[in-house]
Amino acid sequence: IAGHRGLVGSAIVRQLESRGFTNLIMRTHKELDLTNQAQVQNFFQQEKPDYVILAAAKVGGIHANNTYPADFIYQNMMIEANVINSAYENKVKRLLFLGSTCIYPKAVEQPMREDALLTDVLEPTNEPYALAKIAGIKLCESYNRQHGTDFRSIMPTNLYGEGDNFNLESSHVIPAVMRKIHLAKCLEHNDWQAIRDDLAKNPIKDITGKSSNDQIIKTLAQQGIRLTNDSRLTTQNSQLNEVEVELWGSGKPRREFLHVFDMAQASLFVLELDEHTYKVNTKPMLSHINVGTSMDVTIQEMAEAMKQVVGFKGNLAFDTTKPDGALRKLIDVSRLKSMGWNYAIDLTEGLNKTYIWYKNDK
16 A cells, blocks of 8 residues: 555555455555655565555645645656556556546536546646646556556545645645634634644644744734734633634635545445456546545535534635636546445535544544
8 A cells, every 4th residue: 555644545544454454565655765666666576565556646735736846746757657667567466546636627527527538728726746647547557458457547536534634835625724723713712722732733834832822823824814803802701712714715616525434435446346347337548437426515615614513603714816726626426336336424524523533633
């Protein structure tokens, strides 16, 4: 399992372990650099895995993709090329490659079908990452066509859940919004211990749990978490501080979200499909499978739902000078449904599960 510490990889490990698997091969980045061809080749020659789940990737939101485009395309393409080629050379029985629905064109018809791939230009904000994921799909298909391998690809919609990345500089939308609203609620209630615990676990820029209150307030304001009342109230008289959370963009784009438990279930479902069923439902040069719910909400609706889950009473604002990305990204999951799989966790339940995990994660 490549990427076993990531959001999806760790969920897949939990699923496999719950089914009684003990023969799982995992390596940290320090133990195995997947962008290093020689290291990957040596690993496969020594371990000879029967099955490979390629969940390792450099991932991030709009800000990270805009800031580090070269890193996103280079590191992801190197990981895919090294792992997929070594899997072929060492006769791996079956490989599952995890991509992303950002592979589809910017102006594509909704919901996005698998056959929309390569029909138009990509969304500029994540084009390098998308191109790398498209390359991964085509690597799998090319090895299948030339060498008769059984390498499969699945394209998840926006994922979230336990084990997510909550670093505000590099996180995706749900963990970023969840953490901002959590910190805003703590500020609202003058719960400085909770704020310091959060920052001790995951510092924001130059502040940690040991920073002064004034330093923390200043940096949180830079992140869009702002005290709006003139005086800092206390909760002694059941009064709350007035706090506003500002989020990127207009809040109007629609997004489809899938809890990582469902993604892990879908991954193992596709990996375990018999070869006949998989081939009947795919094509040699159109073999990837969408994974999602086929339901979407606006970013503002998601944020309002997050307020309810977290218990934040303040206001939400939107910075329209920041990019929105694609206005809608809904996928067609009829291919996977026809094979017998459907999601189980709706957005409200998923947000609750994730927030409980976030508060308790040490």
